[in-house]
Amino acid sequence: MSHASTRPPETGSWEALQRELFEEDLKHAPVIHPAVLKESPIIEVDNFSLWYGTKQVLYNITMAIPRGKVTAIIGPSGCGKSSLIRSFNRMNDLLDGVRYEGDIRVDGQSIFSPSQDVIELRKRMGMVFQKPNPFPMSVFENVVYPLRIDGVRNRAVMEQVCRRTLEAAALWEEVYDRLHKSALELSGGQQQRLCIARAIAGDPEVLLLDEPCSALDPVATAKIEDLFDSLAGRYTLVIVTHNMQQASRVSDFTALLYMGRLLEFGPTVEVFSRPKLRTTEAYITGRFG
């Protein structure tokens, strides 16, 4: 492990340097900063590997997601970030040819145990995707959808939850006069905030957010980042992002995945200011991805 800065290669390419650093770092990985281990975990990933058909995309990931905190998952495109967080609520089950080894526990219970109710698991682990996916129904019906699934029929309760979650998602002011119009008429950024409101309306314990701001402008992004701030504590947030500023602004902890491996996981301030692996340093300073 070294704090030495990454010099440009005298000969050869950035790719060669990247490969060399990675191979060296892999001998030490994963580097888990001690502060992470002091947290109370909500999700425990235990020696977890994942394959799509014959292609292995996650390798022996072991990490504990701190309860009530915001954890950012960063890493180059294709390193397995989405595959990992889709495993947390068994969304990967919906794909053909997926195989895994190892375990993932939520509150100490294996999510793969035969007694695990997958619908219940997905309710506890709300998910927001990169591309907003409002249902083709009104704004109101989108937000209260999780309540309807739960059999809530009380109009006053639904109206209350609708207002509260739209306010939390910083969308109320923009939509209160068109709650009964189609959600598909909203702008992309509004649709994304609507999807976040819908996820919160289900009252999950964990919000899994896969690049939730990548289609948003800076104003909508700032609103959503404020929302994450206000949700932390009550909820556990796991956010995949390519935006290093966003990771450092919103998260308490940051995990770097690289080619399907967990390389480094620690408090965000430490990972960003004093990374322990040279690959981490090179990645967060934008020298390669």
Ligand SMILES: Nc1ncnc2c1ncn2[C@@H]1O[C@H](COP(=O)(O)OP(=O)(O)OP(=O)(O)O)[C@@H](O)[C@H]1O
């Ligand atoms: N349904 C699938 N079937 C087969 N291979 C897949 C599938 N989904 C993802 N992969 C492969 O698994 C690897 C990891 O993909 P994943 O989407 O998890 O990466 P990522 O880190 O989220 O990337 P990005 O930053 O581009 O979203 C990639 O090589 C990808 O091509």
Ligand SMILES: [Mg+2]
């Ligand atoms: Mg992804």
